[in-house]
């Protein structure tokens with residue numbers, strides 16, 4: 001018998017109803033009697049399943065509905081319609097059994113007590129979960145060691161740097177060893193070194209504990225390094241769910257062809273341009289963005305007509321594709 005998915009979301013929809021205030025005093029007065037509301041569907045008919053141990057990237061431009069969806073899965077928001085089961089629980093019923101098995105980390109929000117040293121703030125978190133003090137201390141030591149912030153445990157949370165604080169937030173989220181992790185931009189604003197520390201940590205954690213993780217990040221390096229599968233959402237609707245590599249197949253319409261010639265070779269730009277968009281042409285190097293279906297013909301023509309010493313064909317960076325997808329979806 002195959003196991004039930006850890007996360008199962010069916011037609012989840014969240015419509016925010018906001019009061020539309022008319023400008024000026026008369027508008028405010030009129031609003032007292034005739035309130036006009038605006039409806040915005042932050043998540044529309046969202047459905048997906050995640051199996052145990054999967055590390056899924058949840059991508060989408062600003063305002064796409066990622067945080068809204070994660071908040072519903074963490075039971076912080078009630079959906080307007082639809083269902084979700086996480087570890088067999090309906091999140092918004094807020095059962096204690098569920099609370100003990102998942103964590104939501106909101107990178108944009110501070111969840112630790114600001115006016116306490118990090119260790120005490122973490123202790124309080126542990127107490128909320130009823131964790132045994134000695135075991136918890138051990139866990140804090142172990143996690144802070146791995147995240148390289150053990151020497152910061154005595155610093156007040158408000159005095160920690162952004163990266164240090166985020167690492168403490170991550171420790172807080174992991175104290176009770178949750179089976180499911182919702183990570184909403186856990187690397188936001190971190191420098192590249194801290195980003196990598198957090199990434200490596202998450203990768204190892206997912207491997208070792210088979211934790212099921214749903215991660216949002218605007219940094220493609222996070223997604224590329226951690227997630228084999230991505231769910232892409234925009235305007236509340238999922239428009240792609242599959243392997244990250246398939247994003248290239250599906251949405252990358254061109255490849256990058258670079259040829260190397262002896263430096264003295266003179267190549268007429270007008271001869272090169274029909275193959276595709278010329279990205280670079282300097283002494284000895286020509287780089288062209290060639291439509292996918294024209295790559296072999298272009299390579300043959302280049303090889304036949306130029307003294308090519310080396311040729312290199314590469315996918316366009318996934319970052320460029322995502323950026324293009326998002327900017328297209330905005331228009």
Ligand SMILES: Nc1ncnc2c1ncn2[C@@H]1O[C@H](COP(=O)(O)OP(=O)(O)OP(=O)(O)O)[C@@H](O)[C@H]1O
Pocket residue numbers: 016017018040041042060061062063064065066067068069
């Ligand atoms: N409490 C709220 N009331 C009304 N509208 C809201 C509320 N929270 C979010 N929204 C709207 O819902 C939409 C989705 O927001 P959400 O925070 O889920 O986006 P996101 O994908 O997490 O974006 P980002 O990448 O910027 O974090 C946005 O248009 C946002 O303005």
Ligand SMILES: [Mg+2]
Pocket residue numbers: 066067068184
């Ligand atoms: Mg968000």
